[in-house]
Amino acid sequence: MILLRSLAFRVRIPLNPSTLAMPLPKSPLSPTAPLIRPIVQTRGIQTTKLVSPIKDQNLTVLERSKQLAAWTAVDQHVKPEHRVIGIGSGSTVPYVVERIVQLGAEANEERVFIPTGFQSKQLIVESGLNLGDVDQFPTIDVTLDGADEVDRELNCIKGGGACHLREKVLAEAANTFILVADYRKNVEHLGTTFKQGVPIEVVPFAYAKVLQNLHHILGSPEASLRMAVKKAGPVVSDNGNFIIDAPFDQEKMKDPFTIMAQIKMLTGVVEVGVFCHMAKAAYFGNQDGSVTIKWNDGRIEQVVASQ
Numbered sequence: 001m002i003l004l005r006s007l008a009f010r011v012r013i014p015l016n017p018s019t020l021a022m023p024l025p026k027s028p029l030s031p032t033a034p035l036i037r038p039i040v041q042t043r044g045i046q047t048t049k050l051v052s053p054i055k056d057q058n059l060t061v062l063e064r065s066k067q068l069a070a071w072t073a074v075d076q077h078v079k080p081e082h083r084v085i086g087i088g089s090g091s092t093v094p095y096v097v098e099r100i101v102q103l104g105a106e107a108n109e110e111r112v113f114i115p116t117g118f119q120s121k122q123l124i125v126e127s128g129l130n131l132g133d134v135d136q137f138p139t140i141d142v143t144l145d146g147a148d149e150v151d152r153e154l155n156c157i158k159g160g161g162a163c164h165l166r167e168k169v170l171a172e173a174a175n176t177f178i179l180v181a182d183y184r185k186n187v188e189h190l191g192t193t194f195k196q197g198v199p200i201e202v203v204p205f206a207y208a209k210v211l212q213n214l215h216h217i218l219g220s221p222e223a224s225l226r227m228a229v230k231k232a233g234p235v236v237s238d239n240g241n242f243i244i245d246a247p248f249d250q251e252k253m254k255d256p257f258t259i260m261a262q263i264k265m266l267t268g269v270v271e272v273g274v275f276c277h278m279a280k281a282a283y284f285g286n287q288d289g290s291v292t293i294k295w296n297d298g299r300i301e302q303v304v305a306s307q
């Protein structure tokens, strides 16, 4: 009371007996504080105008297949009660955001969207959705993400766009992790169509040593540092690291978990772009307008796509 009076004096707050009677909020560190979900700070539907990231609807068959996969996955896995949604990276993800925007401002008002990198952060911001980060929301209701290839057991290669570190964090944080892609990414074994190799994020200081180990110990003689296209020098990830692409022969790729674990053990490796048994389902848009869904229990469904 004395403290409040002296504070009121200094900042000239009129003393009001009802204000003084209000209980102080409990410390969030107090062991007796109730565990509650974070309240998302929103901008309100009056001021938030959602904008679709897809402007042109004259889509090629390939782009249309990505859209069908994304829309069907959103319709089946983004539930009205979901508040925290992970947005992955890659060429199919803009269609995920497009479908979420179509749900409307009211449905999205109390949601927060967590990006896996610069691309998805821009998509979220430019669409007018609420942006958050995984350090604020380490538990995510559902994450929807692209992939370079997905095998029959839902192991996948990710990191063609150098985003796989943050993508793996968001996949692990998610109660439900869903992959979306076009028909070219649907394979029996990894390494069938995606030939450039397993993406590996490494700290710059260690790249030469990691390359040497990949060449001579792990059996990837063609492993190489990924070079930038419109910049001299290597690709630098959103985390300031380098990317190595390490191709392995077909036999080795049939055991993605072992490859992933062996690479991850190399000192200097930050994350490996092989995700094993993390996804609940993978959605592939097809050229004929249908969607193939591979589930983590082994079921494969062919469905009519969301329109």
Ligand SMILES: O=C[C@H](O)[C@H](O)[C@H](O)COP(=O)(O)O
Residues within 6 Å of the ligand: 088, 089, 090, 091, 092, 145, 146, 147, 148, 157, 158, 159, 160, 161, 162, 163, 164, 167
């Ligand atoms: O690092 C990038 C991500 O893992 C992407 O989800 C993946 O590379 C697929 O990207 P795209 O759909 O552009 O081929």
